[in-house]
Amino acid sequence: MEIADLLKLQTQVLWAAFAVAVAFGFIAQRTHFCTMGAISDIVNMGDWTRMRMWGMAVGVAMVGFYAMAWLGWIDPDKSIYTTGRVIWLSALVGGALFGFGMVLASGCGSKTLVRIGAGSLKSLVVFFVMGLAAFATLRGVFGVLRVNTVDRVAFDVAAGGAMPAWIASGFGLDPALTALCMAVLVGGGLVVWALMGSGFRTANNLFAGLGIGLVIVAMWWVSGSLGFVPEHPETLDAVYLGSNTGRMESLTFTAPMAYALDWLIFFSDTSKVLTFGVVTVAGVVVGALVCALLEGSFRWEGFRSTQDTALHIAGGALMGIGGVTALGCTIGQGLSGLSTLSFVSVVAVTGIVLGAIASLRFQMWLLERE
Numbered sequence: 001m002e003i004a005d006l007l008k009l010q011t012q013v014l015w016a017a018f019a020v021a022v023a024f025g026f027i028a029q030r031t032h033f034c035t036m037g038a039i040s041d042i043v044n045m046g047d048w049t050r051m052r053m054w055g056m057a058v059g060v061a062m063v064g065f066y067a068m069a070w071l072g073w074i075d076p077d078k079s080i081y082t083t084g085r086v087i088w089l090s091a092l093v094g095g096a097l098f099g100f101g102m103v104l105a106s107g108c109g110s111k112t113l114v115r116i117g118a119g120s121l122k123s124l125v126v127f128f129v130m131g132l133a134a135f136a137t138l139r140g141v142f143g144v145l146r147v148n149t150v151d152r153v154a155f156d157v158a159a160g161g162a163m164p165a166w167i168a169s170g171f172g173l174d175p176a177l178t179a180l181c182m183a184v185l186v187g188g189g190l191v192v193w194a195l196m197g198s199g200f201r202t203a204n205n206l207f208a209g210l211g212i213g214l215v216i217v218a219m220w221w222v223s224g225s226l227g228f229v230p231e232h233p234e235t236l237d238a239v240y241l242g243s244n245t246g247r248m249e250s251l252t253f254t255a256p257m258a259y260a261l262d263w264l265i266f267f268s269d270t271s272k273v274l275t276f277g278v279v280t281v282a283g284v285v286v287g288a289l290v291c292a293l294l295e296g297s298f299r300w301e302g303f304r305s306t307q308d309t310a311l312h313i314a315g316g317a318l319m320g321i322g323g324v325t326a327l328g329c330t331i332g333q334g335l336s337g338l339s340t341l342s343f344v345s346v347v348a349v350t351g352i353v354l355g356a357i358a359s360l361r362f363q364m365w366l367l368e369r370e
Contacts, residue, residue: 001233010241013227014279017242020222021280024215024251025287028114030295031208033057035330036102036111039356049200053208054334056194060213061339062187065220066164070180074224078240078248080327081342082162087327089153090146091344094325095333095351096358098254101318103359104311105130108330109253109319113281117288120301122308126316131257133320138258146325163341182341216250216335223276224248242276249276250339252332254323256281307366326351 001009027033031053038050069076076082102108105126107115112130115123136142159169164179194209195201227241228248243249244259256277266272292298303309323329326348328337334352337345 001229001231003233006229006233006241009227009229013222013241014274014276016222016226017219017276018279018283020215020218021251021283022287022290023218024110024212024280025114025117025284025289026291027208027211027215027287028110028284029118029288029291029297031204031211033208033212034107034111035334035352036107036356039353040103040360043357043360048197049205052194052197052200053205053212055190056206056209057212057216058335058338059187059190059194060210061216061335062183062190062341064213064217065339066179066183066187066341068217068221068225070176074220074228074248076162076179076340077160077165078224079336079340080245080247080249081333081337081340081345082160082165084157084160085154086157086161086344087151087154088344088347090150091326091333091348092351093150094322094327095348096355097318097322098326098329099322099352099355099357100359100362101315101322101355102330102352103315103356103363105315105319106312109257109323110251110284110329110331112316113253113284114288115301117285117290118292118297119299122301122303122312125303125309126312126319127257128261129313129316130254130320130323131261133317134254134324135258135261135320137321137324138255142321143324150325161342161344163343166343179341186341187339212335216339219250219280219336220248220339223250242274242279244275244277250336251280252277252328252336253281253284254320254329254332257320258324322355 033053034050035054038054041047041050068074105112109130112123112126116127137146157166159165164182165175167173168175168178223240223243229239229241232239240246240248244255259275259277260281263272263278326333327344328348330352333345333348338349
């Protein structure tokens with residue numbers, strides 16, 4: 001492959017990623033798909049409908065990911081979620097910070113982008129705060145603190161971070177077939193659980209669960225198959241085009257917010273190029289905007305009070321710090337990560353849920369004080 005062909009393919013990969021992100025933003029806006037909302041519905045009303053949406057999306061993504069791996073379209077060992085370094089404390093602490101922050105900010109990273117597309121100026125402020133905090137945790141002062149504290153508490157697994165690989169290695173089984181069977185068992189179980197919910201089987205709910213799950217699968221294919229080049233013409237190394245991490249990627253939104261701000265601020269620097277993270281952040285906003293305009297739900301929204309402003313700023317900062325520390329957000333670890341059956345993703349999601357519940361209790365305390 002010549003350099004010109006490589007650049008052409010990279011452009012195709014980025015456009016494909018943008019299109020998939022637009023689909024995500026459109027579906028999320030149309031169906032009110034929201035992880036924070038799902039947890040809030042359970043805690044405050046005992047309503048599991050949106051959590052069943054989320055569970056179905058995870059199940060579909062899980063089966064799709066390992067079906068592609070079994071067919072040889074992607075390599076499941078080439079994502080950040082399946083590396084052999086298991087940073088469980090970072091995932092737990094970072095997840096808890098993210099979960100607490102997403103409640104204060106009225107939604108996670110993806111919901112922030114969706115709400116920007118629907119006219120929320122509050123979410124625009126959260127975006128800038130979250131992106132800045134994420135950048136500081138990637139390379140700045142919080143990054144130094146992260147590397148020297150929680151990231152040190154980890155263990156290495158020769159088989160990698162995906163739980164199917166542990167089972168296959170321990171019992172001498174075929175890794176690809178074992179992973180597919182486990183994905184069908186766990187992912188299929190989640191889909192069945194979702195469908196068993198009373199009143200869940202509506203067009204809106206099915207569109208959310210199936211649509212978001214397939215979006216995650218599509219992004220894995222774009223990054224891991226379409227964007228995979230076995231031999232770069234200059235370095236002769238295998239590369240994933242458009243990747244920020246150098247590995248196969250799917251949707252995630254904390255670090256990409258930092259990459260988007262970096263690209264905007266240093267646009268004239270020719271070393272700053274468009275990547276998966278940048279185009280997917282823009283794509284979600286565009287998709288939500290298109291949906292909001294079509295359904296007539298676009299509304300400008302601002303802060304109600306000083307306290308509302310302070311809570312959203314604090315929430316954005318906690319999400320930026322926590323999301324990078326945990327290696328992902330409710331979409332990055334919650335959907336993309338869980339689709340790989342990563343142990344670290346399970347720990348991170350546990351932390352997110354616990355942090356969100358604590359934050360909901362905190363908000364209830366604030367209301368009682370008033």
